[in-house]
């Protein structure tokens with residue numbers, strides 16, 4: 001999906017857009033299922049102004065949502081960024097959001113500029129899949145290019161949530177002025193480093209803008225895939241902890257001929 005210039009752009013700026021990833025027919029089915037879950041208030045969900053604004057735990061809602069989570073073109077995009085062995089995270093994102101006009105009441109879109117991770121625990125790629133056109137009018141995502149590499153840690157959020165809000169980082173208030181609006185068409189995906197500051201914009205129309213937020217990472221070679229927290233969605237669950245290779249020679253004699261290849265560490 002992405003060539004080396006796009007991958008370099010991602011490393012530098014912290015985000016990439018891919019158009020036409022999820023086919024329209026699948027989006028139609030997802031939107032119908034989501035409208036049904038919303039009208040029947042299928043738990044778990046979150047409310048804004050008394051209305052369901054977010055459906056949580058998409059992975060456990062059944063195979064339809066997993067068709068997006070495991071869509072081959074989406075995983076091709078993620079593979080270009082994190083490599084061939086990919087886990088899907090259930091405890092970060094894993095939700096569908098209605099970015100509705102009611103958010104405008106708060107004077108800001110979504111929850112304001114924030115990072116999805118508190119610190120550099122592990123690189124996570126957030127994938128925002130747009131089920132409606134995401135335009136400046138419908139509250140397109142705002143992001144601050146390059147902000148993923150600002151600092152590894154900016155303090156603890158006061159609301160006890162994951163990540164951190166820029167509004168809580170006094171020193172960086174001026175940084176909000178650097179936010180750009182990232183418009184993406186229906187079926188397109190915005191992929192970003194989870195440390196990049198971003199937010200839904202203000203929706204100034206009378207309709208909702210529906211999107212899905214997903215989190216992926218490379219398989220952690222020092223920790224087997226934790227049951228329930230992550231699901232292997234592509235490749236292998238490779239483990240390379242050094243508790244498992246005590247019989248392996250430290251150096252291969254053909255690579256380092258001057259070293260004694262009989263010694264292990």
Ligand SMILES: O=C(O)CCC(=O)C(=O)O
Nearest residue numbers: 140141199200201211213
């Ligand atoms: O919908 C958007 O533009 C942003 C969504 C977001 O920040 C989230 O789901 O965590």
